[in-house]
Amino acid sequence: MASESVNPSPRPVSAKIVVSGGFGVGKTTFVEAVSEIPPLRTEAKMTTAASEFDDNSLVKSKTNTTVAMDFGKITVEEGLVLYVFGTPGQDRFGFMWGDITEGALGALILVDTRRLADCFAAINYFEERNIPFVIGLNQFEGAPLHQESDIREALDLPANIPIVRTDARVEDNATETLIHLLAHILDTLSQQTAVAPPAPPEPPPTPTREAPVISNDLRARAANALAAERSM
Numbered sequence: 021m022a023s024e025s026v027n028p029s030p031r032p033v034s035a036k037i038v039v040s041g042g043f044g045v046g047k048t049t050f051v052e053a054v055s056e057i058p059p060l061r062t063e064a065k066m067t068t069a070a071s072e073f074d075d076n077s078l079v080k081s082k083t084n085t086t087v088a089m090d091f092g093k094i095t096v097e098e099g100l101v102l103y104v105f106g107t108p109g110q111d112r113f114g115f116m117w118g119d120i121t122e123g124a125l126g127a128l129i130l131v132d133t134r135r136l137a138d139c140f141a142a143i144n145y146f147e148e149r150n151i152p153f154v155i156g157l158n159q160f161e162g163a164p165l166h167q168e169s170d171i172r173e174a175l176d177l178p179a180n181i182p183i184v185r186t187d188a189r190v191e192d193n194a195t196e197t198l199i200h201l202l203a204h205i206l207d208t209l210s211q212q213t214a215v216a217p218p219a220p221p222e223p224p225p226t227p228t229r230e231a232p233v234i235s236n237d238l239r240a241r242a243a244n245a246l247a248a249e250r251s252m
Contacts, residue, residue: 055092
């Protein structure tokens with residue numbers, strides 16, 4: 021009895037997503053909330069020596085800081101896997117951003133509404149590299165709930181950049197934020213395809229010279245002329 025052939029499952033499509041923003045805005049917490057595997061965290065204890073550079077006055081409970089990156093994985097649906105990378109928030113680790121963001125499909129920029137200026141560097145970074153991004157307003161306790169229009173004006177964001185309210189601690193909330201990012205990425209890619217310049221027209225084919233057709237009468241006349249030339 022012949023065994024039935026089993027079609028192998030298609031290989032899932034994977035994409036790289038970056039979670040970015042200023043110091044202490046919840047990037048590590050966000051990656052940990054959405055990841056279906058134990059996230060890779062590269063944190064170090066904050067010291068008094070770093071207090072000159074890292075202002076944690078509004079996030080006093082923060083005792084660790086990311087010194088390289090965070091990494092997690094989430095399966096959005098069957099066949100689509102997102103690899104989520106979190107950037108370090110301090111300026112002195114900015115040299116690592118190039119490696120972390122290379123090949124990224126899009127980015128989520130987390131924002132603490134008490135410290136809007138801290139996300140300017142991330143916004144500039146992704147704008148300059150034409151990487152699609154959305155703004156995630158992380159809901160810190162006691163943070164002001166500004167109107168979206170006021171946030172957009174303060175960050176100088178164009179109308180096509182989505183602003184999403186999120187809670188980096190809650191899995192469902194954080195996952196929904198990633199879905200907003202995916203939708204924005206797809207919209208951006210479709211718009212780029214729609215406005216892509218048309219392909220240049222193909223050059224006309226190079227004309228080929230056809231071999232001359234020599235009739236039998238012409239051949240005979242040429243032979244007679246050649247014979248007469250030789251008999252002279």
